Amino acid sequence: MKGVLPKRIILMRHGESQGNRDMAAYTTTPDHSIHLTAQGVAQARQAGVRLRRVIGGDGCSSDWRVQFYVSPYARTRSTLREVGRCFSKKRIIGVREESRIREQDFGNFQEEERMKVIKEARERFGRFFYRFPEGESAADVFDRVSSFFESLWRDIDMNRLRHDPSNDLNFVIVSHGLTSRIFLMKWFKWTVEQFEVLNNFGNCEFRVMELGSGGEYSLAVHHTEEEMLEWGLSPEMIADQKWRATACRGDWNDQCPWYLGEFFDHLTDSDDDDAPVENEGDPNSLSVCT
Numbered sequence: 261m262k263g264v265l266p267k268r269i270i271l272m273r274h275g276e277s278q279g280n281r282d283m284a285a286y287t288t289t290p291d292h293s294i295h296l297t298a299q300g301v302a303q304a305r306q307a308g309v310r311l312r313r314v315i316g317g318d319g320c321s322s323d324w325r326v327q328f329y330v331s332p333y334a335r336t337r338s339t340l341r342e343v344g345r346c347f348s349k350k351r352i353i354g355v356r357e358e359s360r361i362r363e364q365d366f367g368n369f370q371e372e373e374r375m376k377v378i379k380e381a382r383e384r385f386g387r388f389f390y391r392f393p394e395g396e397s398a399a400d401v402f403d404r405v406s407s408f409f410e411s412l413w414r415d416i417d418m419n420r421l422r423h424d425p426s427n428d429l430n431f432v433i434v435s436h437g438l439t440s441r442i443f444l445m446k447w448f449k450w451t452v453e454q455f456e457v458l459n460n461f462g463n464c465e466f467r468v469m470e471l472g473s474g475g476e477y478s479l480a481v482h483h484t485e486e487e488m489l490e491w492g493l494s495p496e497m498i499a500d501q502k503w504r505a506t507a508c509r510g511d512w513n514d515q516c517p518w519y520l521g522e523f524f525d526h527l528t529d530s531d532d533d534d535a536p537v538e539n540e541g542d543p544n545s546l547s548v549c550t
Contacts (some may be wrong), residue, residue: 264419266327266429268315269469269477271440272307272330273461274339275300280463286370291363292333300335300463304342307464312346314468314482315430324428327421328355329412331362331435339464340434353421353429360408360441363436364401367394388452398438398455407444437461444469449476450497453519458492467491477511478502 278285279294286294296304316324326347331339340355367373382390391397412431415421423429433443437460444467445455460466470481477489480501488498496517503513513519521527 264421264423264425264429265416265471265475266431267320267324267377267471268428268482269431270314270433270466271443271461271469272311272339272343272432272434272466273437273440273463274333274335274434275303275307275342276463277335283372283375286375287365287372288369290369291366294336295334301338301342303363303464304339305345307466308343308346309338311343311432311466315428316351322360323424324351324430325353325421325423326351326430326432327353327415329358329361329431329433329435330355332357332359333362333436336434337435343432343434353423358408358411360404360411361433361435361439364392364398364438365395366392371402376470386452387456401439401442402446405439405446409446423473432466440467448497448500449519451522452469454497454518457494459490472505472507474507474511476504476507476511478504480505 275296276299277294277296278289279291280300282299315326315505328340328344330336337357344352374478378392382392388402391400421429433440435443440461441455441458444450444458447469467479468482469477469479472481478501479493480498485498485502488501493501500513500516503515507513
């Protein structure tokens, strides 16, 4: 049994953490050691109920299974522990702690007033390329998430999970807000500009990438257009998600402007080598492309 595609890949952000409640927590506690609040624990338990309903609801195979991937941070591990209360042991294939889906590194201990200044600079510079002093940029996170993709695909292609293809397989990735948005950016080939306007996940919110009828993953199979608009997806991005819901695996969406059109001012329809093009120095003149 090789190449068993999961029916769903679900991205979940951790519950409310001490750092979400009070930024001063980062001044004395390392980011990876920040724990959930009592509210965060309750959110994680409620998320487990919702997640179980999605994975095991109507239309699912009777012998469905779930594989978890989790960031090594305390708040994500605690979130997973509470989510897991809604699943029996026979439903869980396993859990893999995966450091490549950890939070963006913002530096070491984070002095509150200094971080306010730094984050203001990030807004001016751009959220994707700005690198925190002693930390990472979102572009750095993109690189390690890309490496994680390779391991994820090996798990699928080699059927490392030894899953029966006649039953639904689900991947649940318990991670962080920015890391999850980067995951979606990488998967759906979104541009930096599109990433910059995405809204963050709420605590314990999750996004469901589900296989469409043709074998492509799409957010539009499970989620509504209104939800995707709230997340910051443009009408063009939503149209692409709807296309993916019925597209055959490996098909290319020629209507996506960020795949071709937005990178050029104009393209001729002719493939004739002698087709006239505008002269670079004079937009009112034409020359022959040689």
